Amino acid sequence: MSDSAHDRIVAELQARWPEHRVGPSTARVEALCDLMGDPQRAYPVIQVAGTNGKGTTAIMIEKILLAMGLRVGRYCSPHLMDLTERICIDGEPIAKERFDALLGEVQPLIAMVDAQEIDGIPMTFFEVMTGLAYWAFAEAPVDVAVVEVGLGGRWDATNVADASVAVICPIDLDHTHILGSTRAEIATEKAGIIKEGSVAVVAAQAPEVAEVIVERCAEVGARIVAEGEGFALLDRQPGVGGQIVRLEGAGGPVGDLILPVFGAHMAHNAALALGAVEAFLGGKPVPADALAEGLEAVTAPARLEVVRQGPTIVLDSCHNPHGARATMDALAESFTFTPLIGVVAMMADKDVEGVLEIFAEQMQTIVCTQVASTDRGMPVDELADIAAGIVGEDRVVSAPSIADAIERAVALADADGAGAGILIAGSVVAAGEARGLLVHEHGGEAGADDLAEEDR
Template sequence: MTDASAAPQDAPRLAETFAEVEDALLSRWPETRLEPSLDRIEAFTELLGSPQRSFRSVHLTGTNGKTSTSRMIETLLRALDLRTGRFTSPHLEKMSERISVDGEPLDDEAFVRAFNDVAHYTHLVDAEQEHPLSFFETMVGMAYAAFADAPVDAAVVEVGMGGSWDATNVIDADVAVVLPIAVDHAKYLGEDPATIAAEKAGIIKPGAVAVLAQQTPEVAAVLLERAAEVGATVAREGIEFGVSSRTPAVGGQVVSLQGLRGRYDDVFLPLYGAHQAQNAAVALAAVEAFTSGTLDDDLVRAAFAEVTSPGRLEIIRRSPTIVLDAAHNPHGAEAVAAALEDSFSFSPLVGVVGVMEDKDAEGVLAVLEPHLTFVVCTQNSTPRSMSAAALGRVATEVFGEDRVSVVPDLAEAIDRAATLAEAGEAIDVSIGAGAVLVTGSVVTVGEARGLLKGRR
């Protein structure tokens, strides 16, 4: 008689539910713990049969804008009747958002199946390598295997962090997209943009097309040097492609985009801010490079009109208006501030801010200060969150004591801010056009989104 308890200890435990997959993945090294190497992911994908070689891909890096641009690229590719896979990170509300096929995140059943398909091999890699597979590496393996299994015609893949040694970089993408580079994750990537650019440039592969968003001169020099080294073709925003014009409009903006092979006028983009218009130009150039052809005007207009980017200047509620934006570094906050000036006339605008411990909280708050009448400092539910009290001390230095309150519970913080926005006279501002901006972290915004969607 066989005793089930005598099964090999290293045999994988297959999951039956989404919660079990989540638990198994979260028990691995978190995304914040890094050991710069492609050894584990290369061993993992090799055991999986190198699924990443079965589809063409567009690979994106940069400091901000990756997820929005990924969603735009995917929407354009789907309009061309290509079957797509999309891998993005981090997620806003649910882990399975990271892996999409045909424009939709994997449902619970498909997510469990994707995990079980690779679970047989995770323990083999763990046993052979100095360090076990991380959460992120396992997710990348799941995504690439799911894309191969679908099968997809094209994958749109966003790096997790950096480029050269990011786990996603086992693909050799046809098109490498580099969005604007600024300082973030300095502990891992470097203290200045040029050093960070050298790491991110690693996604530019021999023979690829490198689609480069507008960069500072020192960053551009690093990227161009890498492209020359590997023989990649370069397309630069402001030279080979770009935004010809943009006008804020109800629900977004109307843009004219100069692509690599054509100009596309009167394109409605249902997202706010000049940065999203620039993301759209980058996405268009990436798809033109991927398809090697001019796109139909009507197809481009129809595709961009469908684009969504949850948690990116997303109006989640009215009366008062509540806007969510996942800006988590000064560069991202600058884009939000410019969009607020450009597209909205909220008065008062009350901020609900929750940031991660390792982020430049003072830098983010300093950028937002001229635009916020009042700020409610809060925190999200993760251990990595800066405490509301610590953030409050930083905010008091930036805003002054009279414009800051500290409310650790996120739901209460949003309620406090909504009350202040609705009762503008309490802070000497006219009633009627008040709004709340929830920002500071993808996690904070994801948790707020979950709370507010339930109330709509």
């Protein structure tokens, strides 16, 4: 099937009720899975929830399991460049042709659920994607599925699976208009992935969040493995291209582990991933060689990803204050940009002012722009006004598109000399649009001529 046919299929699928509109129920995806024969019960599931770090923690879990010789399915969201990134088997996105065929196979069942009008709406985009992922993993078949929660946890579509291991990444304020206005309320929703008899592997949390998780585990009879007790980050040394970490697991300390991503938050994610895999193994230690091989194989697109040199352009998908703080701390530790020029686009429903205040601590100039692929994006003029109120008009530049903003930022960096660098951040959607301009499909950087061609 041609790329144009795939694009048409994707467009039709994305025309369904989108991810940012929530129908808080698992009833529709339960109905689809029932028609498919409950594929989500064909393999053990490690489910990953939290505010920040879900995606990279899931990747790290996947890589460690693959290094142990297991066949692994991973479901993640959102995607950066193509829907197929959301369904990975053995570390690779499902082929476009297979995705299209899979959707064709399941389409009659989707239509049957749509016809039921459960809660008055047809299946949402995310519900369909979740059903396709569970079907693909059963068909493969995989030995284990690593499933990233889309939003919340309790009523998220992924929660139709009963995960044997529930991983809770750091919880903070985000999606407050949906999940609740306090950390405790948000934690209550996310702790819904902890099921009876499961193991909850929990990152360090604020006290009010930890209390909610402990209460949930007591309610359902789940065992807790907490950071600092069952697993831990003992030490880390930043280096070129990432860091060297020393972790504590069930078998004791393991050092000299190469982790090719930046920042303390990533090192803590690695410790959490180790705890998750060991919980999956019933408390047995991960072999040291598999742990080393798995972590060294980690790649994290759009997480402080260097996508171009001369000037250096770094891409990150942070979009809330908690994530922005982790990103900027890691950037300051790992890069020495003088000056740092920011290219920023954000969704209108995010804490825009909170994120910009953190960016402003290091960004000498903020190039404000807007995304083209969704109407959720904040208009550039509105974003620029907010930024100017924080840093002053003389430090704010506006550009109508991501491509234009990159061009402006590169010109500013070239004028400032060899020490200048560019950070593109503020939105997953913006990161995806920028990555499409700056990174070829085979993974190489786009040069200046390529970017100019894209701009035309």
